[in-house]
Amino acid sequence: MTASNLPEDYGSLLLEVKERIRAGQYQALRAVNKELITLYWDIGRMIALRQEYEGWGRSVVERLSDDLQLEFPGIKGFSVQNLWYMRQFYQEYHDNEKLQPLVGEISWSHNLVIMSRCKDPLEREFYIRMTRKFGWSRSVLVHQIENRSYEKTLLGQTNFDKALTPELRAQAKLAVRDE
Numbered sequence: 513m514t515a516s517n518l519p520e521d522y523g524s525l526l527l528e529v530k531e532r533i534r535a536g537q538y539q540a541l542r543a544v545n546k547e548l549i550t551l552y553w554d555i556g557r558m559i560a561l562r563q564e565y566e567g568w569g570r571s572v573v574e575r576l577s578d579d580l581q582l583e584f585p586g587i588k589g590f591s592v593q594n595l596w597y598m599r600q601f602y603q604e605y606h607d608n609e610k611l612q613p614l615v616g617e618i619s620w621s622h623n624l625v626i627m628s629r630c631k632d633p634l635e636r637e638f639y640i641r642m643t644r645k646f647g648w649s650r651s652v653l654v655h656q657i658e659n660r661s662y663e664k665t666l667l668g669q670t671n672f673d674k675a676l677t678p679e680l681r682a683q684a685k686l687a688v689r690d691e
Contacts, residue, residue, distance in 0.1 A: 546616040552597075553601065559595060574592050621650050622648075626657075629657050638662045
């Protein structure tokens with residue numbers, strides 16, 4: 513079929529189909545990411561529990577890494593360092609029912625950045641939600657953390673709009689502005 517004998521609305525059909533394909537790809541990536549985070553959570557849990565109840569040490573985790581890399585050649589993510597991150601990931605979040613479901617909404621590398629740079633649960637929640645909402649890349653997330661966006665957002669939250677007259681509102685905002 514040539515371009516001259518295509519139906520008039522073919523262009524809109526093509527756009528619709530391409531949009532649907534991209535949406536499907538995005539949903540598939542999200543599902544894969546969620547499963548990867550769940551896998552890393554489970555591995556971290558297994559390591560942490562074995563260490564707690566059976567006294568596992570560093571050498572067992574190193575051997576586990578070697579064996580996993582032999583069993584799954586070409587699959588990254590089973591380095592010794594990453595296994596320790598998985599353990600830390602589980603330990604940091606297993607008691608926090610609010611953050612547990614959120615960590616699966618962002619990538620592993622984003623989780624590592626937040627876990628290593630933010631210790632307060634509310635701060636972690638803020639950066640997880642903002643990363644998910646705005647689709648921040650890893651470098652943008654690092655920049656936002658270094659720029660102290662969480663603290664600035666907290667400082668910017670006031671009840672001035674509800675509690676003050678318009679004349680006083682501007683003065684109050686200037687009084688609390690961080691120079």
